[in-house]
Amino acid sequence: MPINTKNQFLLLYGSQTGQAKAIAEEIADKAGNHGLHADIHCLSQTEKTFNLEKENCAVFVVSTTGEGDAPDTASKFLRRLRKKTLPNDYLCKLSYTLLGLGDTNYTNFCNCGKTLNKRILELGGKLFYNPGWADDGVGLEIVVEPWLDNLFESLKKQLHISSVPTDTIMDITASNTNSNQGEILDPLEKNTDLNTVVNLQMTDNDSHLDNIASNADKTITEQDSDLTQDSSRNNSSINSDIGSENDPNTIPCLTSSVPPLSYSDLTLPAMPPSYIHATFDENHTINLTDLPRQNGYPFPSANSDVRVVAISSATILTSNDAVKKTLKIGLDIKNSGITYEPGDSVSIICPNNEHEVKDLLQRLNVLEKADTTVNLSIIPDTKKRRAVVPPHIPEQATLRHIFLTCIDIREPPKKALLRVFVEHASHPREKRRLQELCSKQGSNDYSQFIREQSLSIMDILRTFPSCHPPLHSILEHTSRLKPRPYSACSAPSSCPDRLEFVFNVLEIPEGNGRHTARQGVCTGWLDNITKSIQTNNEDLNSQISSLSLNEDIQIPIFTRTNQHFRPPTDLSCPVIFIGPGTGVAPFIGFLLERQKHKQSLAEDTTYGETWLFYGCRNKDKDYLFKQKLEDFQSSRTLNKLCVCFSRDEQPENSPRYVQDFLLQETDAISKLIKTEKLLIYVCGDAKNMAKDVNEAFVKIIKSKMGLSEEEAKNYLMKMRLHRRYFEDVWT
C-alpha cells in the first residue's frame, strides 16, 4: 500500500500503563486493511515528530490517571495546548476524533480525554466522528470495539477515500452491509466491521468459506485466502462434529454454570498474524544477572532510578485469625539515593510466581528449554505491520527469565490471544467455546467469565485441554509485567533512612474458572520472601533491623511522587483524613510529619483541627496502627480519632463504615466546611468507599448548608477544583 498524504492520518496516543498505546497500535494495524495509513506517535513527541496545528486529520487515544490527570507522556502536550495565548482558530484545519479510556470507579471519568476534547474544540478543531468513552471498570472493549468498527468508514469519508484497494484487505468480511459512511456515529449504536463471521448452524453443513463467500461484499485476495481456507478447514470440521453429537449442552463451558452461546453466527476478530520467531542456542550461555530489568525499557511514572534495596523489617499488623493478613515492610534506603515525601508511593518490581511460570512453560512444551539461551527475532515475511519484539522483552535471554520477570502471565488473556487459541484447539467443542468467548456476540461472556474472574492464561489452557498454542503467541499477546505501587506510611522527617509501606496479602480462592487458589503476584511474593523475618512485634523488628540480619532480602524498587496528595502546608487549616484499612497508610506518614512540625512550632501557633476516620472489620484482629494512632491522639497531633468496626458486635446505631461515621458527625463536619479552610483527604478503595464517602459529604453539605442535591454536588466539585478535597484511591 503506497503511503501518500491522501490516505494518511495522524494517530496520537497518551498512555500510562499501556492500554491506550495498545489500542492505538491496533488502530494502526487495522488501518492498512482499509486502505489507510496511520502516522502513529506518542503525545510526548509533540513538536518533535508532529505539529498539531499543521494537521488535517487526527485520531487521539488517551487514558486518564491519578486523580483525573493526564498520563505522564501526555502532560507536556496538554500544557502547550492549554496556553491562553493560543488563538481561537489555532486548530481550525484539524478534523479529529478521540477515544478516551477511563474507569467510572474514579471520580473524574475520562477527565484527560474530555479536557483534551473540549480544548481542541475551543481551538477550532472539528469532530468528524463522535468521541468514545471507554470504561475499564466494566471492560474497555464494550465501547472500544463498536467505536473501532465505525472509525474507519468515518476516516475514509473524511479523507475522501471511497473504495478500499483490494490488495490491502486482510480481514474477511461477511455481513458488512450497513456501513454508515460519513455520518457522525454513536460508537454504541451501529456496527459495521471487517471481521470474520463464523456461522455454525447445527443443521447447516455449509463450510465457513461458503458462508463467507455468499455474504461477502469485499474481495478476498490471494494472501487472505490462506487464512480463509484455514478457518474453513477448522470450522467445517466443527460443524460435522457438533452435528454428530447434536447436543448443544455438551459444549464445554468455563464452569458448569456458564451456558454456551447459541449456535448462531459469530463475528470473530481477524486472526492476528504471528511475528516473533524463537530459536534456542545450546552453545551460548547467557549471564542473566547482566540483563537490565525488563530489557532496560523505562517504567512509566518512575520518579527515581530503579534501586535494589534491603528489606529491613516485616511486621504482621493483623492477628492470626484475621480474614486478611496485613504486612508492613520496612526498606533500608540509606545510601540508596532514594528520597520521598509523605503521600509518595514506592513501586515494587516483582517477579511472577515461579510455579506458575513452570506450569505454563510445561504446557507450552518448552520447559526443558527454559534455561537455554533463546534468541527472539521478527519473522521476515510477517504480515504484522511495524513488527518489533516488545521493548520490555530482551531479544536474547532465557524463557524462564522472560516469563518470570518481563511478561504478565496472570492477566486475563486478551481476545486476540483467545482468537489464536481457537486455531490451536483440536477439540471441536472447545474450539467453538473459544470462538464464542472472543466473538463480538460473546462479549458479555468474556467480561463475566474471564475478565471479572481474573482468569489467567493457564486457567484458560486448563479449561481447554486440547488447546496447545505456540510459544510465540504468548510473547506476542501478553502485556508487560507491571510494578505494583504502595503508598509510603512513613515520613522521612522522622526516619530518613527507612521507607515503610503496608499491604494486605491478597488471597484469591479457587473456583469460577480459576483452577487453583493463588495469592496476589506482588503481595504473595513479598509475603514469601519475608517469611523468615516476619514478626508481630515492632520492637523485635527494629532489633532485627539494627543487627542487619536480613541484608540478603533485596528487592528492586522505584519511587513515584504524588504532587496531588501532599500533607497540608498551611497548618492552620482544619483537616479530615479518611482512610479505612490500608488506606490509612499515607495518613500515618502525614501525621508523623505533622507531629514533627508541631514540635517545632511556637506555642501560640494556630493549629487546625485534625481528624481521622478509620475503619476495619474487628477491633482485635485488624485494627492497623492502633497504638500509633492512639499516641497521635494523646499528643494532640490528632484531635479526633473516629474508628468503626464493620464486623464486631456493637450497640445499635453504631457506625459500621467510615461513611456512616461521617454522617453521624454531620453537625461538627459542616461547621468545619463552613470555615472554607477545611481540607479533606480520602485514601483507599475507589469502588465502594470513595464513592460512598463522596455521597456522605454531599448529604452533609445539602442538609446543613441549605443547598439542593445538585448545588451540594457542585460545592464538593468546587472543593476538588480549589484543592480542598483530595483522593488517592485504587480499584
Ligand SMILES: Cc1cc2nc3c(=O)[nH]c(=O)nc-3n(C[C@H](O)[C@H](O)[C@H](O)COP(=O)(O)O)c2cc1C
Ligand atoms: C492509578 C490509577 C488512577 C486512575 N485514575 C483515573 C481517573 O481519575 N479517572 C478515570 O476515568 N480513570 C482512571 N484510571 C483508569 C485508567 O484510565 C484506565 O484503566 C485506562 O484503561 C488505563 O489506560 P492506560 O494503560 O493507557 O494508561 C486510573 C487508573 C489507575 C491505575
